[in-house]
Amino acid sequence: MAAAVGEVGTLLEFAGVSKSYGSVRALDGCTFTAAPKRLVGLLGPNGAGKTTLMRCLLGLVEPDAGTLRWRGSPVTDEVRRRFGYMPEERGLYPSMPVDEQVRYFARLSGLSRSAAARSARAVTDRVGLGPELAGRRVEQLSHGNQQRVQLAVALVHEPEVVVLDEPFAGLDPLGVQTLGGVLRDLADEGTTLLFSSHQLDLVQHLCQDVVTMDRGRVVLAGPLEELQQATRRRHIDVTFGRRPAPGWSTALPGVAGGPAAERRVRLTLAADGDPATVLRAALAAGPVLRFALEPPSLEEMFREAVHR
Numbered sequence: 001m002a003a004a005v006g007e008v009g010t011l012l013e014f015a016g017v018s019k020s021y022g023s024v025r026a027l028d029g030c031t032f033t034a035a036p037k038r039l040v041g042l043l044g045p046n047g048a049g050k051t052t053l054m055r056c057l058l059g060l061v062e063p064d065a066g067t068l069r070w071r072g073s074p075v076t077d078e079v080r081r082r083f084g085y086m087p088e089e090r091g092l093y094p095s096m097p098v099d100e101q102v103r104y105f106a107r108l109s110g111l112s113r114s115a116a117a118r119s120a121r122a123v124t125d126r127v128g129l130g131p132e133l134a135g136r137r138v139e140q141l142s143h144g145n146q147q148r149v150q151l152a153v154a155l156v157h158e159p160e161v162v163v164l165d166e167p168f169a170g171l172d173p174l175g176v177q178t179l180g181g182v183l184r185d186l187a188d189e190g191t192t193l194l195f196s197s198h199q200l201d202l203v204q205h206l207c208q209d210v211v212t213m214d215r216g217r218v219v220l221a222g223p224l225e226e227l228q229q230a231t232r233r234r235h236i237d238v239t240f241g242r243r244p245a246p247g248w249s250t251a252l253p254g255v256a257g258g259p260a261a262e263r264r265v266r267l268t269l270a271a272d273g274d275p276a277t278v279l280r281a282a283l284a285a286g287p288v289l290r291f292a293l294e295p296p297s298l299e300e301m302f303r304e305a306v307h308r
């Protein structure tokens with residue numbers, strides 16, 4: 001299953017990657033690709049295997065089977081030097097000042113003293129940690145700002161592949177916007193980005209591609225728009241100016257869902273359903289303020305894919 005469009009020579013590829021912990025099959029033959037310049041959202045219920053998948057890519061977990069390739073070559077430790085990782089749990093030194101910390105990680109990744117200082121300054125600025133915050137100890141920062149430090153550390157060596165485990169968790173709307181903007185810019189610059197999230201509306205808004213996992217398997221992957229088209233199922237959102245005639249939509253062919261006497265209703269239209277028939281019925285049932293034909297949302301496709 002391909003998750004993204006792109007030339008094979010540019011892709012990050014997972015092919016049949018499996019990993020068990022005792023009797024738990026955390027990854028079960030995961031196959032998909034991620035392309036540069038596109039944001040790839042990694043989705044799945046708790047325990048689906050997202051973190052294990054990312055840890056395999058980063059070399060923190062050894063897969064039992066399968067291969068990982070980047071730009072057509074196997075992912076080795078040498079290749080991983082060009083990867084950046086933002087883990088879910090904090091990997092920072094609480095009492096070290098932000099700027100010193102980012103410089104320290106830059107040095108660890110092999111940058112010279114002057115290059116590390118330069119890159120650390122640029123990246124702290126990029127993630128929105130101004131000079132005032134950069135001088136503070138990490139433990140003095142709010143959760144959201146610690147998250148920014150974590151991101152700065154992941155980006156300081158200018159990686160070509162960036163993997164982020166729930167980077168948006170716990171951020172306020174402003175933080176979400178800043179981080180989303182940074183990821184978008186990185187993608188535009190040619191970076192390959194894969195991040196996990198439980199915030200499906202956010203992923204729908206931000207990502208071009210999604211990979212959905214359930215019980216260790218990839219159950220839905222590809223460009224979001226193509227996946228939406230492929231379902232052939234559409235939804236109709238209707239808003240009435242007052243409560244419509246009860247049961248107005250129940251007998252319509254190819255139409256399901258929605259308490260039909262509510263002012264706002266979301267109906268499901270099967271592939272053979274006719275929106276014009278629904279519109280006529282709606283107009284006969286009450287004053288229509290809004291009538292919109294929509295593809296399924298990511299959340300609707302997610303629920304269907306994981307059968308929850």
Ligand SMILES: Nc1ncnc2c1ncn2[C@@H]1O[C@H](COP(=O)(O)OP(=O)(O)OP(=O)(O)O)[C@@H](O)[C@H]1O
Binds near residue numbers: 021024044045046047
């Ligand atoms: N070190 C480990 N030892 C034993 N089992 C593990 C280990 N790491 C993960 N697992 C198990 O593997 C499965 C996949 O876990 P993983 O953390 O990859 O899921 P996840 O999709 O990241 O979940 P979440 O959304 O809750 O973070 C789970 O059943 C988990 O309990």
